[in-house]
Amino acid sequence: MFIDTARIKVKAGKGGNGVNSFYRDRLTRVGHPDGGDGGRGGNVILRVSTNVHTLLDFQYRRHFKAKDGKNGSSKKKKGADGTDCIIKIPPGTLIFDDTGILLADLTEDSEELIIAKGGGEGKGNRSHKNATEGGQGEEKSIRFELKLIADVAILGFPNSGKSTLITKISNAHPRIALYAFTTKAPVLGTVKGEDYQFRVCEVPGLIKGAHKGKGLGDLFLKHIERTRLLVHLIDASEEIRDPFRDYRNINEELKLYGKGLDKKYKILVANKMDLAIAKENLKLLNKKIKHKIFPISSKTGEGIDTLIEEIRYRLGQVK
Ligand SMILES: Nc1nc2c(ncn2[C@@H]2O[C@H](COP(=O)(O)OP(=O)(O)OP(=O)(O)O)[C@@H](O)[C@H]2O)c(=O)[nH]1
Ligand SMILES: [Mg+2]
Structure with missing residues (x-):
């Protein structure tokens, strides 16, 4: 608990x-x-x-x-x-x-x-x-x-692959499952390389209406307040909900929560790129979003080194 x-x-x-x-x-x-x-x-x-x-x-x-x-x-x-x-x-x-x-x-x-x-x-x-x-x-x-202290918060819709990503890159091992709300509390992990280290936190339960108490509500958003950087994970393989709408909904929740969360630097990540439909969706996302999107697969590890490099760059750990 x-x-x-x-x-x-x-x-x-x-x-x-x-x-x-x-x-x-x-x-x-x-x-x-x-x-x-x-x-x-x-x-x-x-x-x-x-x-x-x-x-x-x-x-x-x-x-x-x-x-x-x-x-x-x-x-x-x-x-x-x-x-x-x-x-x-x-x-x-x-x-x-x-x-x-x-x-x-x-x-x-x-x-x-x-x-x-x-x-x-x-x-x-x-x-x-x-x-x-x-x-x-x-x-x-x-x-x-x-209020947890992490350098980076990983957030995104339930089931977008946050736990899979944090397990891949850090020492944390939260439960992973193919349904929403598997993670019910923030998970902290440390990412360690040969000459670098930073802390990441999976922020669970964010959906549209979270600020009104939907899902797990905005209970855990306060843990983002102290992070320096947000990694916004988009499930690019989503077929029923539109990934672009997911992306906008999460941004909206951050804004409604206030306290400057929506002003924090965001790294946008399209996850599950190993699936064919994700490639189609990424094309659409790139058209609609001006911000750079990092394609990854938390499952196969594709794109993860580039993502870590970007995180380190934004944290000021590499020039
Ligand atoms: N094909 C594929 N499946 C993935 C990838 N990343 C995660 N998944 C699957 O997506 C499902 C959800 O993954 P989780 O890591 O539990 O997602 P989450 O965002 O932590 O979900 P909640 O904790 O419920 O919010 C699992 O079945 C994973 O195996 C990926 O890159 N490719
Ligand atoms: Mg999870």
Whole structure:
């Protein structure tokens, strides 16, 4: 299951109390203060991990609490600090507070944010006249929203061959089948060559009316927002629907979604060129669309090297 929003509650640890204590032995009449400080409360920390891909875990666990600091003790002994609570999140997670204000946008592996600060330590009477109590830890409700980070989004009508293409060029292996809506969640993959690398994302479920919730709706279009480039796959073998109309419908959906998706650079690709009908359709497409169209077959691999070359060129990886 692919989950891309979550709400959780976090609570940092309370600081340990300082203590009042007086050192006495047989020879000391007036004991001198030796109460130790408490330990600080543990922080709740968000940490990006590239091993985490969805927010699914937060469906099952919504409360996170760091440990309290221990109280100080006599003989100037300081209490132990509370252990931090570390929450792993996928790269590309936006963090909002409960009023909807964006607190952070964490993208890099191992990037961290202290989301709730532990309470300060209480002071013992060895340093203060009277021992003080430890501070309270911060407590917050936060919301996560995941926007995948990929360089290139692969989109197109259901069944156009997006999964076949991503399987051919990257390390991702989504299910491939001859019916629509086989892929129900975005699929991320890395394309690696000898001296280059980029990330691709299959965006599923886009059809006419997606912005009104048709098909899988525009649920996954937000994952395109951060990509630098779109690869628009047209099923050139389509006989019942007109491939040109498919192409226009997808463009229309991008426009209706807004947020500049329709302004992103698009590489147009006619897929399934190994089929005879595709050749006929490509001629018609070339007449109707001014933009260059890259013919490929995800099945046989024809045209794929040229496509990768073009993607790299548009990403600025080759001059
Ligand atoms: N002949 C031929 N068939 C292809 C080609 N690419 C994909 N197909 C077939 O088209 C069908 C759909 O392929 P998928 O890769 O699952 O298409 P998709 O766009 O990911 O589909 P959804 O996830 O349902 O949106 C499968 O039966 C594939 O085998 C191609 O280049 N040539
Ligand atoms: Mg698919």
